[in-house]
Amino acid sequence: MKFEFADRLQKLPPYLFAELDRLRDAVAARGVDIIDLGVGDPDHGSPAHVVESLCQAAADPANHHYPAYSGMSSFRDTAAQWIKNRFGLTLDPAKEVIALIGSKEGVAHFPLAFVNIGDVVLVPSPAYPVYHASTIMAGGEPVEMPLLKENDFLPDLDAIKPEDLKRAKALVINYPNNPTAATADLDFYKKVVEFCHEHGLILVSDAAYTEMAFDGYQPHSILEVPGAKEVAIEFHSLSKTYNMTGWRIGYAIGNEDLVAGLGKVKSQIDSGAFDVVQQAGITAMTGDQDFVYRNNEMYKGRRDVLVEGLRNLGLDVATPKATFYVWCPCPDGLTSTEFTTRMLEECGVVSTPGNGFGAPGEGYVRFALTVSKGRLQEAVERIAKMGL
Missing domain, CATH: 3.90.1150.10 (Aspartate Aminotransferase, domain 1)
Structure with missing residues (x-):
């Protein structure tokens, strides 16, 4: 058949x-x-002390039960502290942080929480394929924002068609960027935040590469921009920062309603990140950087x-x-x-x-x-x- x-x-x-x-x-x-x-x-x-932490946590039967859907409170507390240390931002770990089974999982599930059939999601192109695919899986319509050399591989917000903006629910950005390796400064981030406020858009920032930078360059978080937390959710990953791609651990931060919506989807689809891996993630974020x-x-x-x-x-x-x-x-x-x-x-x-x-x-x-x-x-x- x-x-x-x-x-x-x-x-x-x-x-x-x-x-x-x-x-x-x-x-x-x-x-x-x-x-x-x-x-x-x-x-x-992965770092040896992180691997050792995993082994110790795996030996504890207390970690063998179903994890909390939103993540261990200690993991969310640690992520919030890491963000404060790195970007100077203050987050409520209970409402503005959620653990993920890798940031890809979170990015893929997020449209299910907010995108209705026929809604437009403005996605960069070229881009990580998940932005486009997850929009389709949610019944939405991905509309591409071309990333071109003449614009330093930043989207031209003024070029978005009014008819697409009228139906748009969300806008996705990713800096430092995969695949172009382009970077964005705070002036660009301010423009994006203002644009999303003006048009009532959810701002989705994929920040998986903020810790992979050279020559003294320090990437920014979109949440450093005043007013960003009113419209934005940002996805962070331990994968590239700590060579933990196969471990599948990350987290999302930002607007508490956006975080809650993602959490509601996850509670219906998965059972949360393994506590043992979260313990190792805590070790990675609190250990020798x-x-x-x-x-x-x-x-x-x-x-x-x-x-x-x-x-x-x-x-x-x-x-x-x-x-x-x-x-x-x-x-x-x-x-x-x-x-x-x-x-x-x-x-x-x-x-x-x-x-x-x-x-x-x-x-x-x-x-x-x-x-x-x-x-x-x-x-x-x-x-x-x-x-x-």
Whole structure:
């Protein structure tokens, strides 16, 4: 018997990174040595003291029961204190913080709380695919805000069509940005907050990369802007900050009604983040933060190797101030897909085509700095042999 997917699933493209895995595995099966710069997954383990904390918490039977839907009070208290230390913000842990099974889960579930069928959600493009997909899953209509080089990869709010604004329920931003590695200053954040107040929009800020920054740059929280808490919810992750991608732990902060709505959805869908992982998250946030500094120094060194190498190949690559991505323009005459495919087939180098993040990403590929400097240099040398 054949079963058809629901209409909402049929509207979704194949998940970008699942397709990349399939193509990579097909080439690797031919015996090719793969240098994988595709998915942004740290290649080093989580901090040893965090792993030890997990083991100790797992040995305690008290942690083996169902967790609280909104997260352990101690985890929410710790997250609120971390935010205060980092951004100078004061949050009510009971009402303005909620634990997540990774920030992706929270971002994906959030539209179910506030987006009705036919509502517009203004999403950046190119962007993390979950913004677009979760809007569709909630019955909404994603309307793209192109992120273009001439606008420093910031959305042009004045270019949004009045008819889309009239139906819009929410606006999504993500800085430091995946995939472009662009950053946003407080002046831009102030403009976005004012825009959302003016048009009655929910402001969704994905802040997963605020702690992955270089050269003295310090990314901001949208909640630093006066009035932002009246309209905004912001998603934070421990994944990239502490090399904890597989642990699935993060949290959302901001407007208490928006946090409560997300919590109501989660109470119907999941049973909360495992207390053991929350305990480890507390250890990560309260422990020695030198790990974060060392990680960033490592990625900075890798960034410099790759950017210099690509520039020596004649590619006009900007030096990113944050994230562990390099957003690279394609050589003349090659599309994103063609460049990505040639690098994989001819060089065994995996990258991500920019158009896979949305049509405005055409003409670019994204490299993730998830291998050693030596392997990055080797990747550049292999690409050079393509004769671009």
